[in-house]
Amino acid sequence: MKKFTLSILGCGSRGGDTYGSLAFKEKDKFQITAICDSDNFKLEKYGKLFGVESKNLFNSEDEFLKERRSDALVIATLDKDHVRECLKAMALGYDILLEKPISSNEEELYDLLDAQKKYGNKVLVCHVLRYAPAFVKIKELLDSGAVGKLVNIDSTEQVAFWHYAHSYVRGNWRRSEDTAPMILAKCCHDLDLLQYYAKSTAKSVSSIGSLSYFQAENAPLDSAERCTDCKYKDTCPYSAFNVYIKKWKDSGCPENWWPYNVLAPDVPVTEEKLMKSISTGNYGRCVFRCDNDVVDNQITAIQFENGVNAALKMIAFSHDIGRITVFYGTEGEIELDETREVIVVKPFGKDCATININELVENDSFGHGGGDFGTINAFYDMLCGKDNPETSLAKSVESHLMGIAAEKSRLNGGQVILIKH
């Protein structure tokens, strides 16, 4: 079995806890030889965990990208950094596992494709759900003709109230200026899947959406800037006490679970560390008084070149987390419900069949329904030369173009945007 040396640029939740930990476990396939992170704490922590020599730990991106340090590279920094770093890494000859979203700038997407043509790198974008067994099963069912010819897809991405508050009100993805608009930050997986299932590229997109609730005017009377000082701290569903302390305790006080390890990266997570974080940091701010601007609800309509139509709804205000997608075909319907953990196949005039998603997942230890595990293995296959045209950089760029068009439409009152290919 061929083994590849691997570097990680951006060793946080995704780079360190997810891909780093997975690659470290897959010892026959990868050896982590270098890490770059601007945060010295994380650099030291993961350097030690993955056994990386101290001379190969870099806290400066410029220093790290002076030369090629391994066969392959994971880029898992924040959204705005991806293209800048990826272009430099491509010029150095790296094959790359690139976190999503690639970029919300159309020109930058084409720059990456041009660089790939010039340098010939293999690049896999982390559309993790493509490798999650439940979503793979849907593809198999559609391709097998289980519901005839696909006509329409109706997809709802339920973000969940606490997850939305964590990532998109208080967290890294709260400002479209600093990261990407919600349709790319959260829904680029959905757009990618819609295109994958429709087996086509988008012809036109229109979208409406707004930030309807997490603004100062909706703050309860006499509420405070921070949850620790607030008279609603035990009753507000978005209170940091509810979202972190109570939820962590209800989950059995896990030592190293997301999102608690985001507040307390020096695991094990403890109540004291969570309290310290919510008393002083971003995750204890009142959800009505943050500097967030990304939408909390959005509906996007997509018309594909081959006639398939799709609707995608993103909603912050859900109790549960997970996607509910219905595929309507000429001879039946398939429902994928992550919250009930089922796929129901409903052929017209025949008996329905229910598939339990959990029975499909062999390795969910790293999240996204087994998709994270599938992604690192798909990257390994790609490095071994088993490229899949369905998961090419060009395909990922196509789905990002849908997101960019959707945001343009939303900012123009839902105007229909034609997509040029």
Ligand SMILES: NC(=O)c1ccc[n+]([C@@H]2O[C@H](COP(=O)([O-])OP(=O)(O)OC[C@H]3O[C@@H](n4cnc5c(N)ncnc54)[C@H](O)[C@@H]3O)[C@@H](O)[C@H]2O)c1
């Ligand atoms: N594929 C998915 O399903 C999925 C899920 C969550 C997040 N993401 C994406 O993954 C990326 C990383 O997210 P995360 O949750 O791991 O964030 P994170 O904040 O936990 O990790 C980012 C890391 O990058 C480091 N960093 C930032 N700028 C740097 C620089 N210039 N040089 C070196 N290091 C730098 C930070 O110190 C941090 O450790 C984001 O783009 C996010 O949108 C993807």
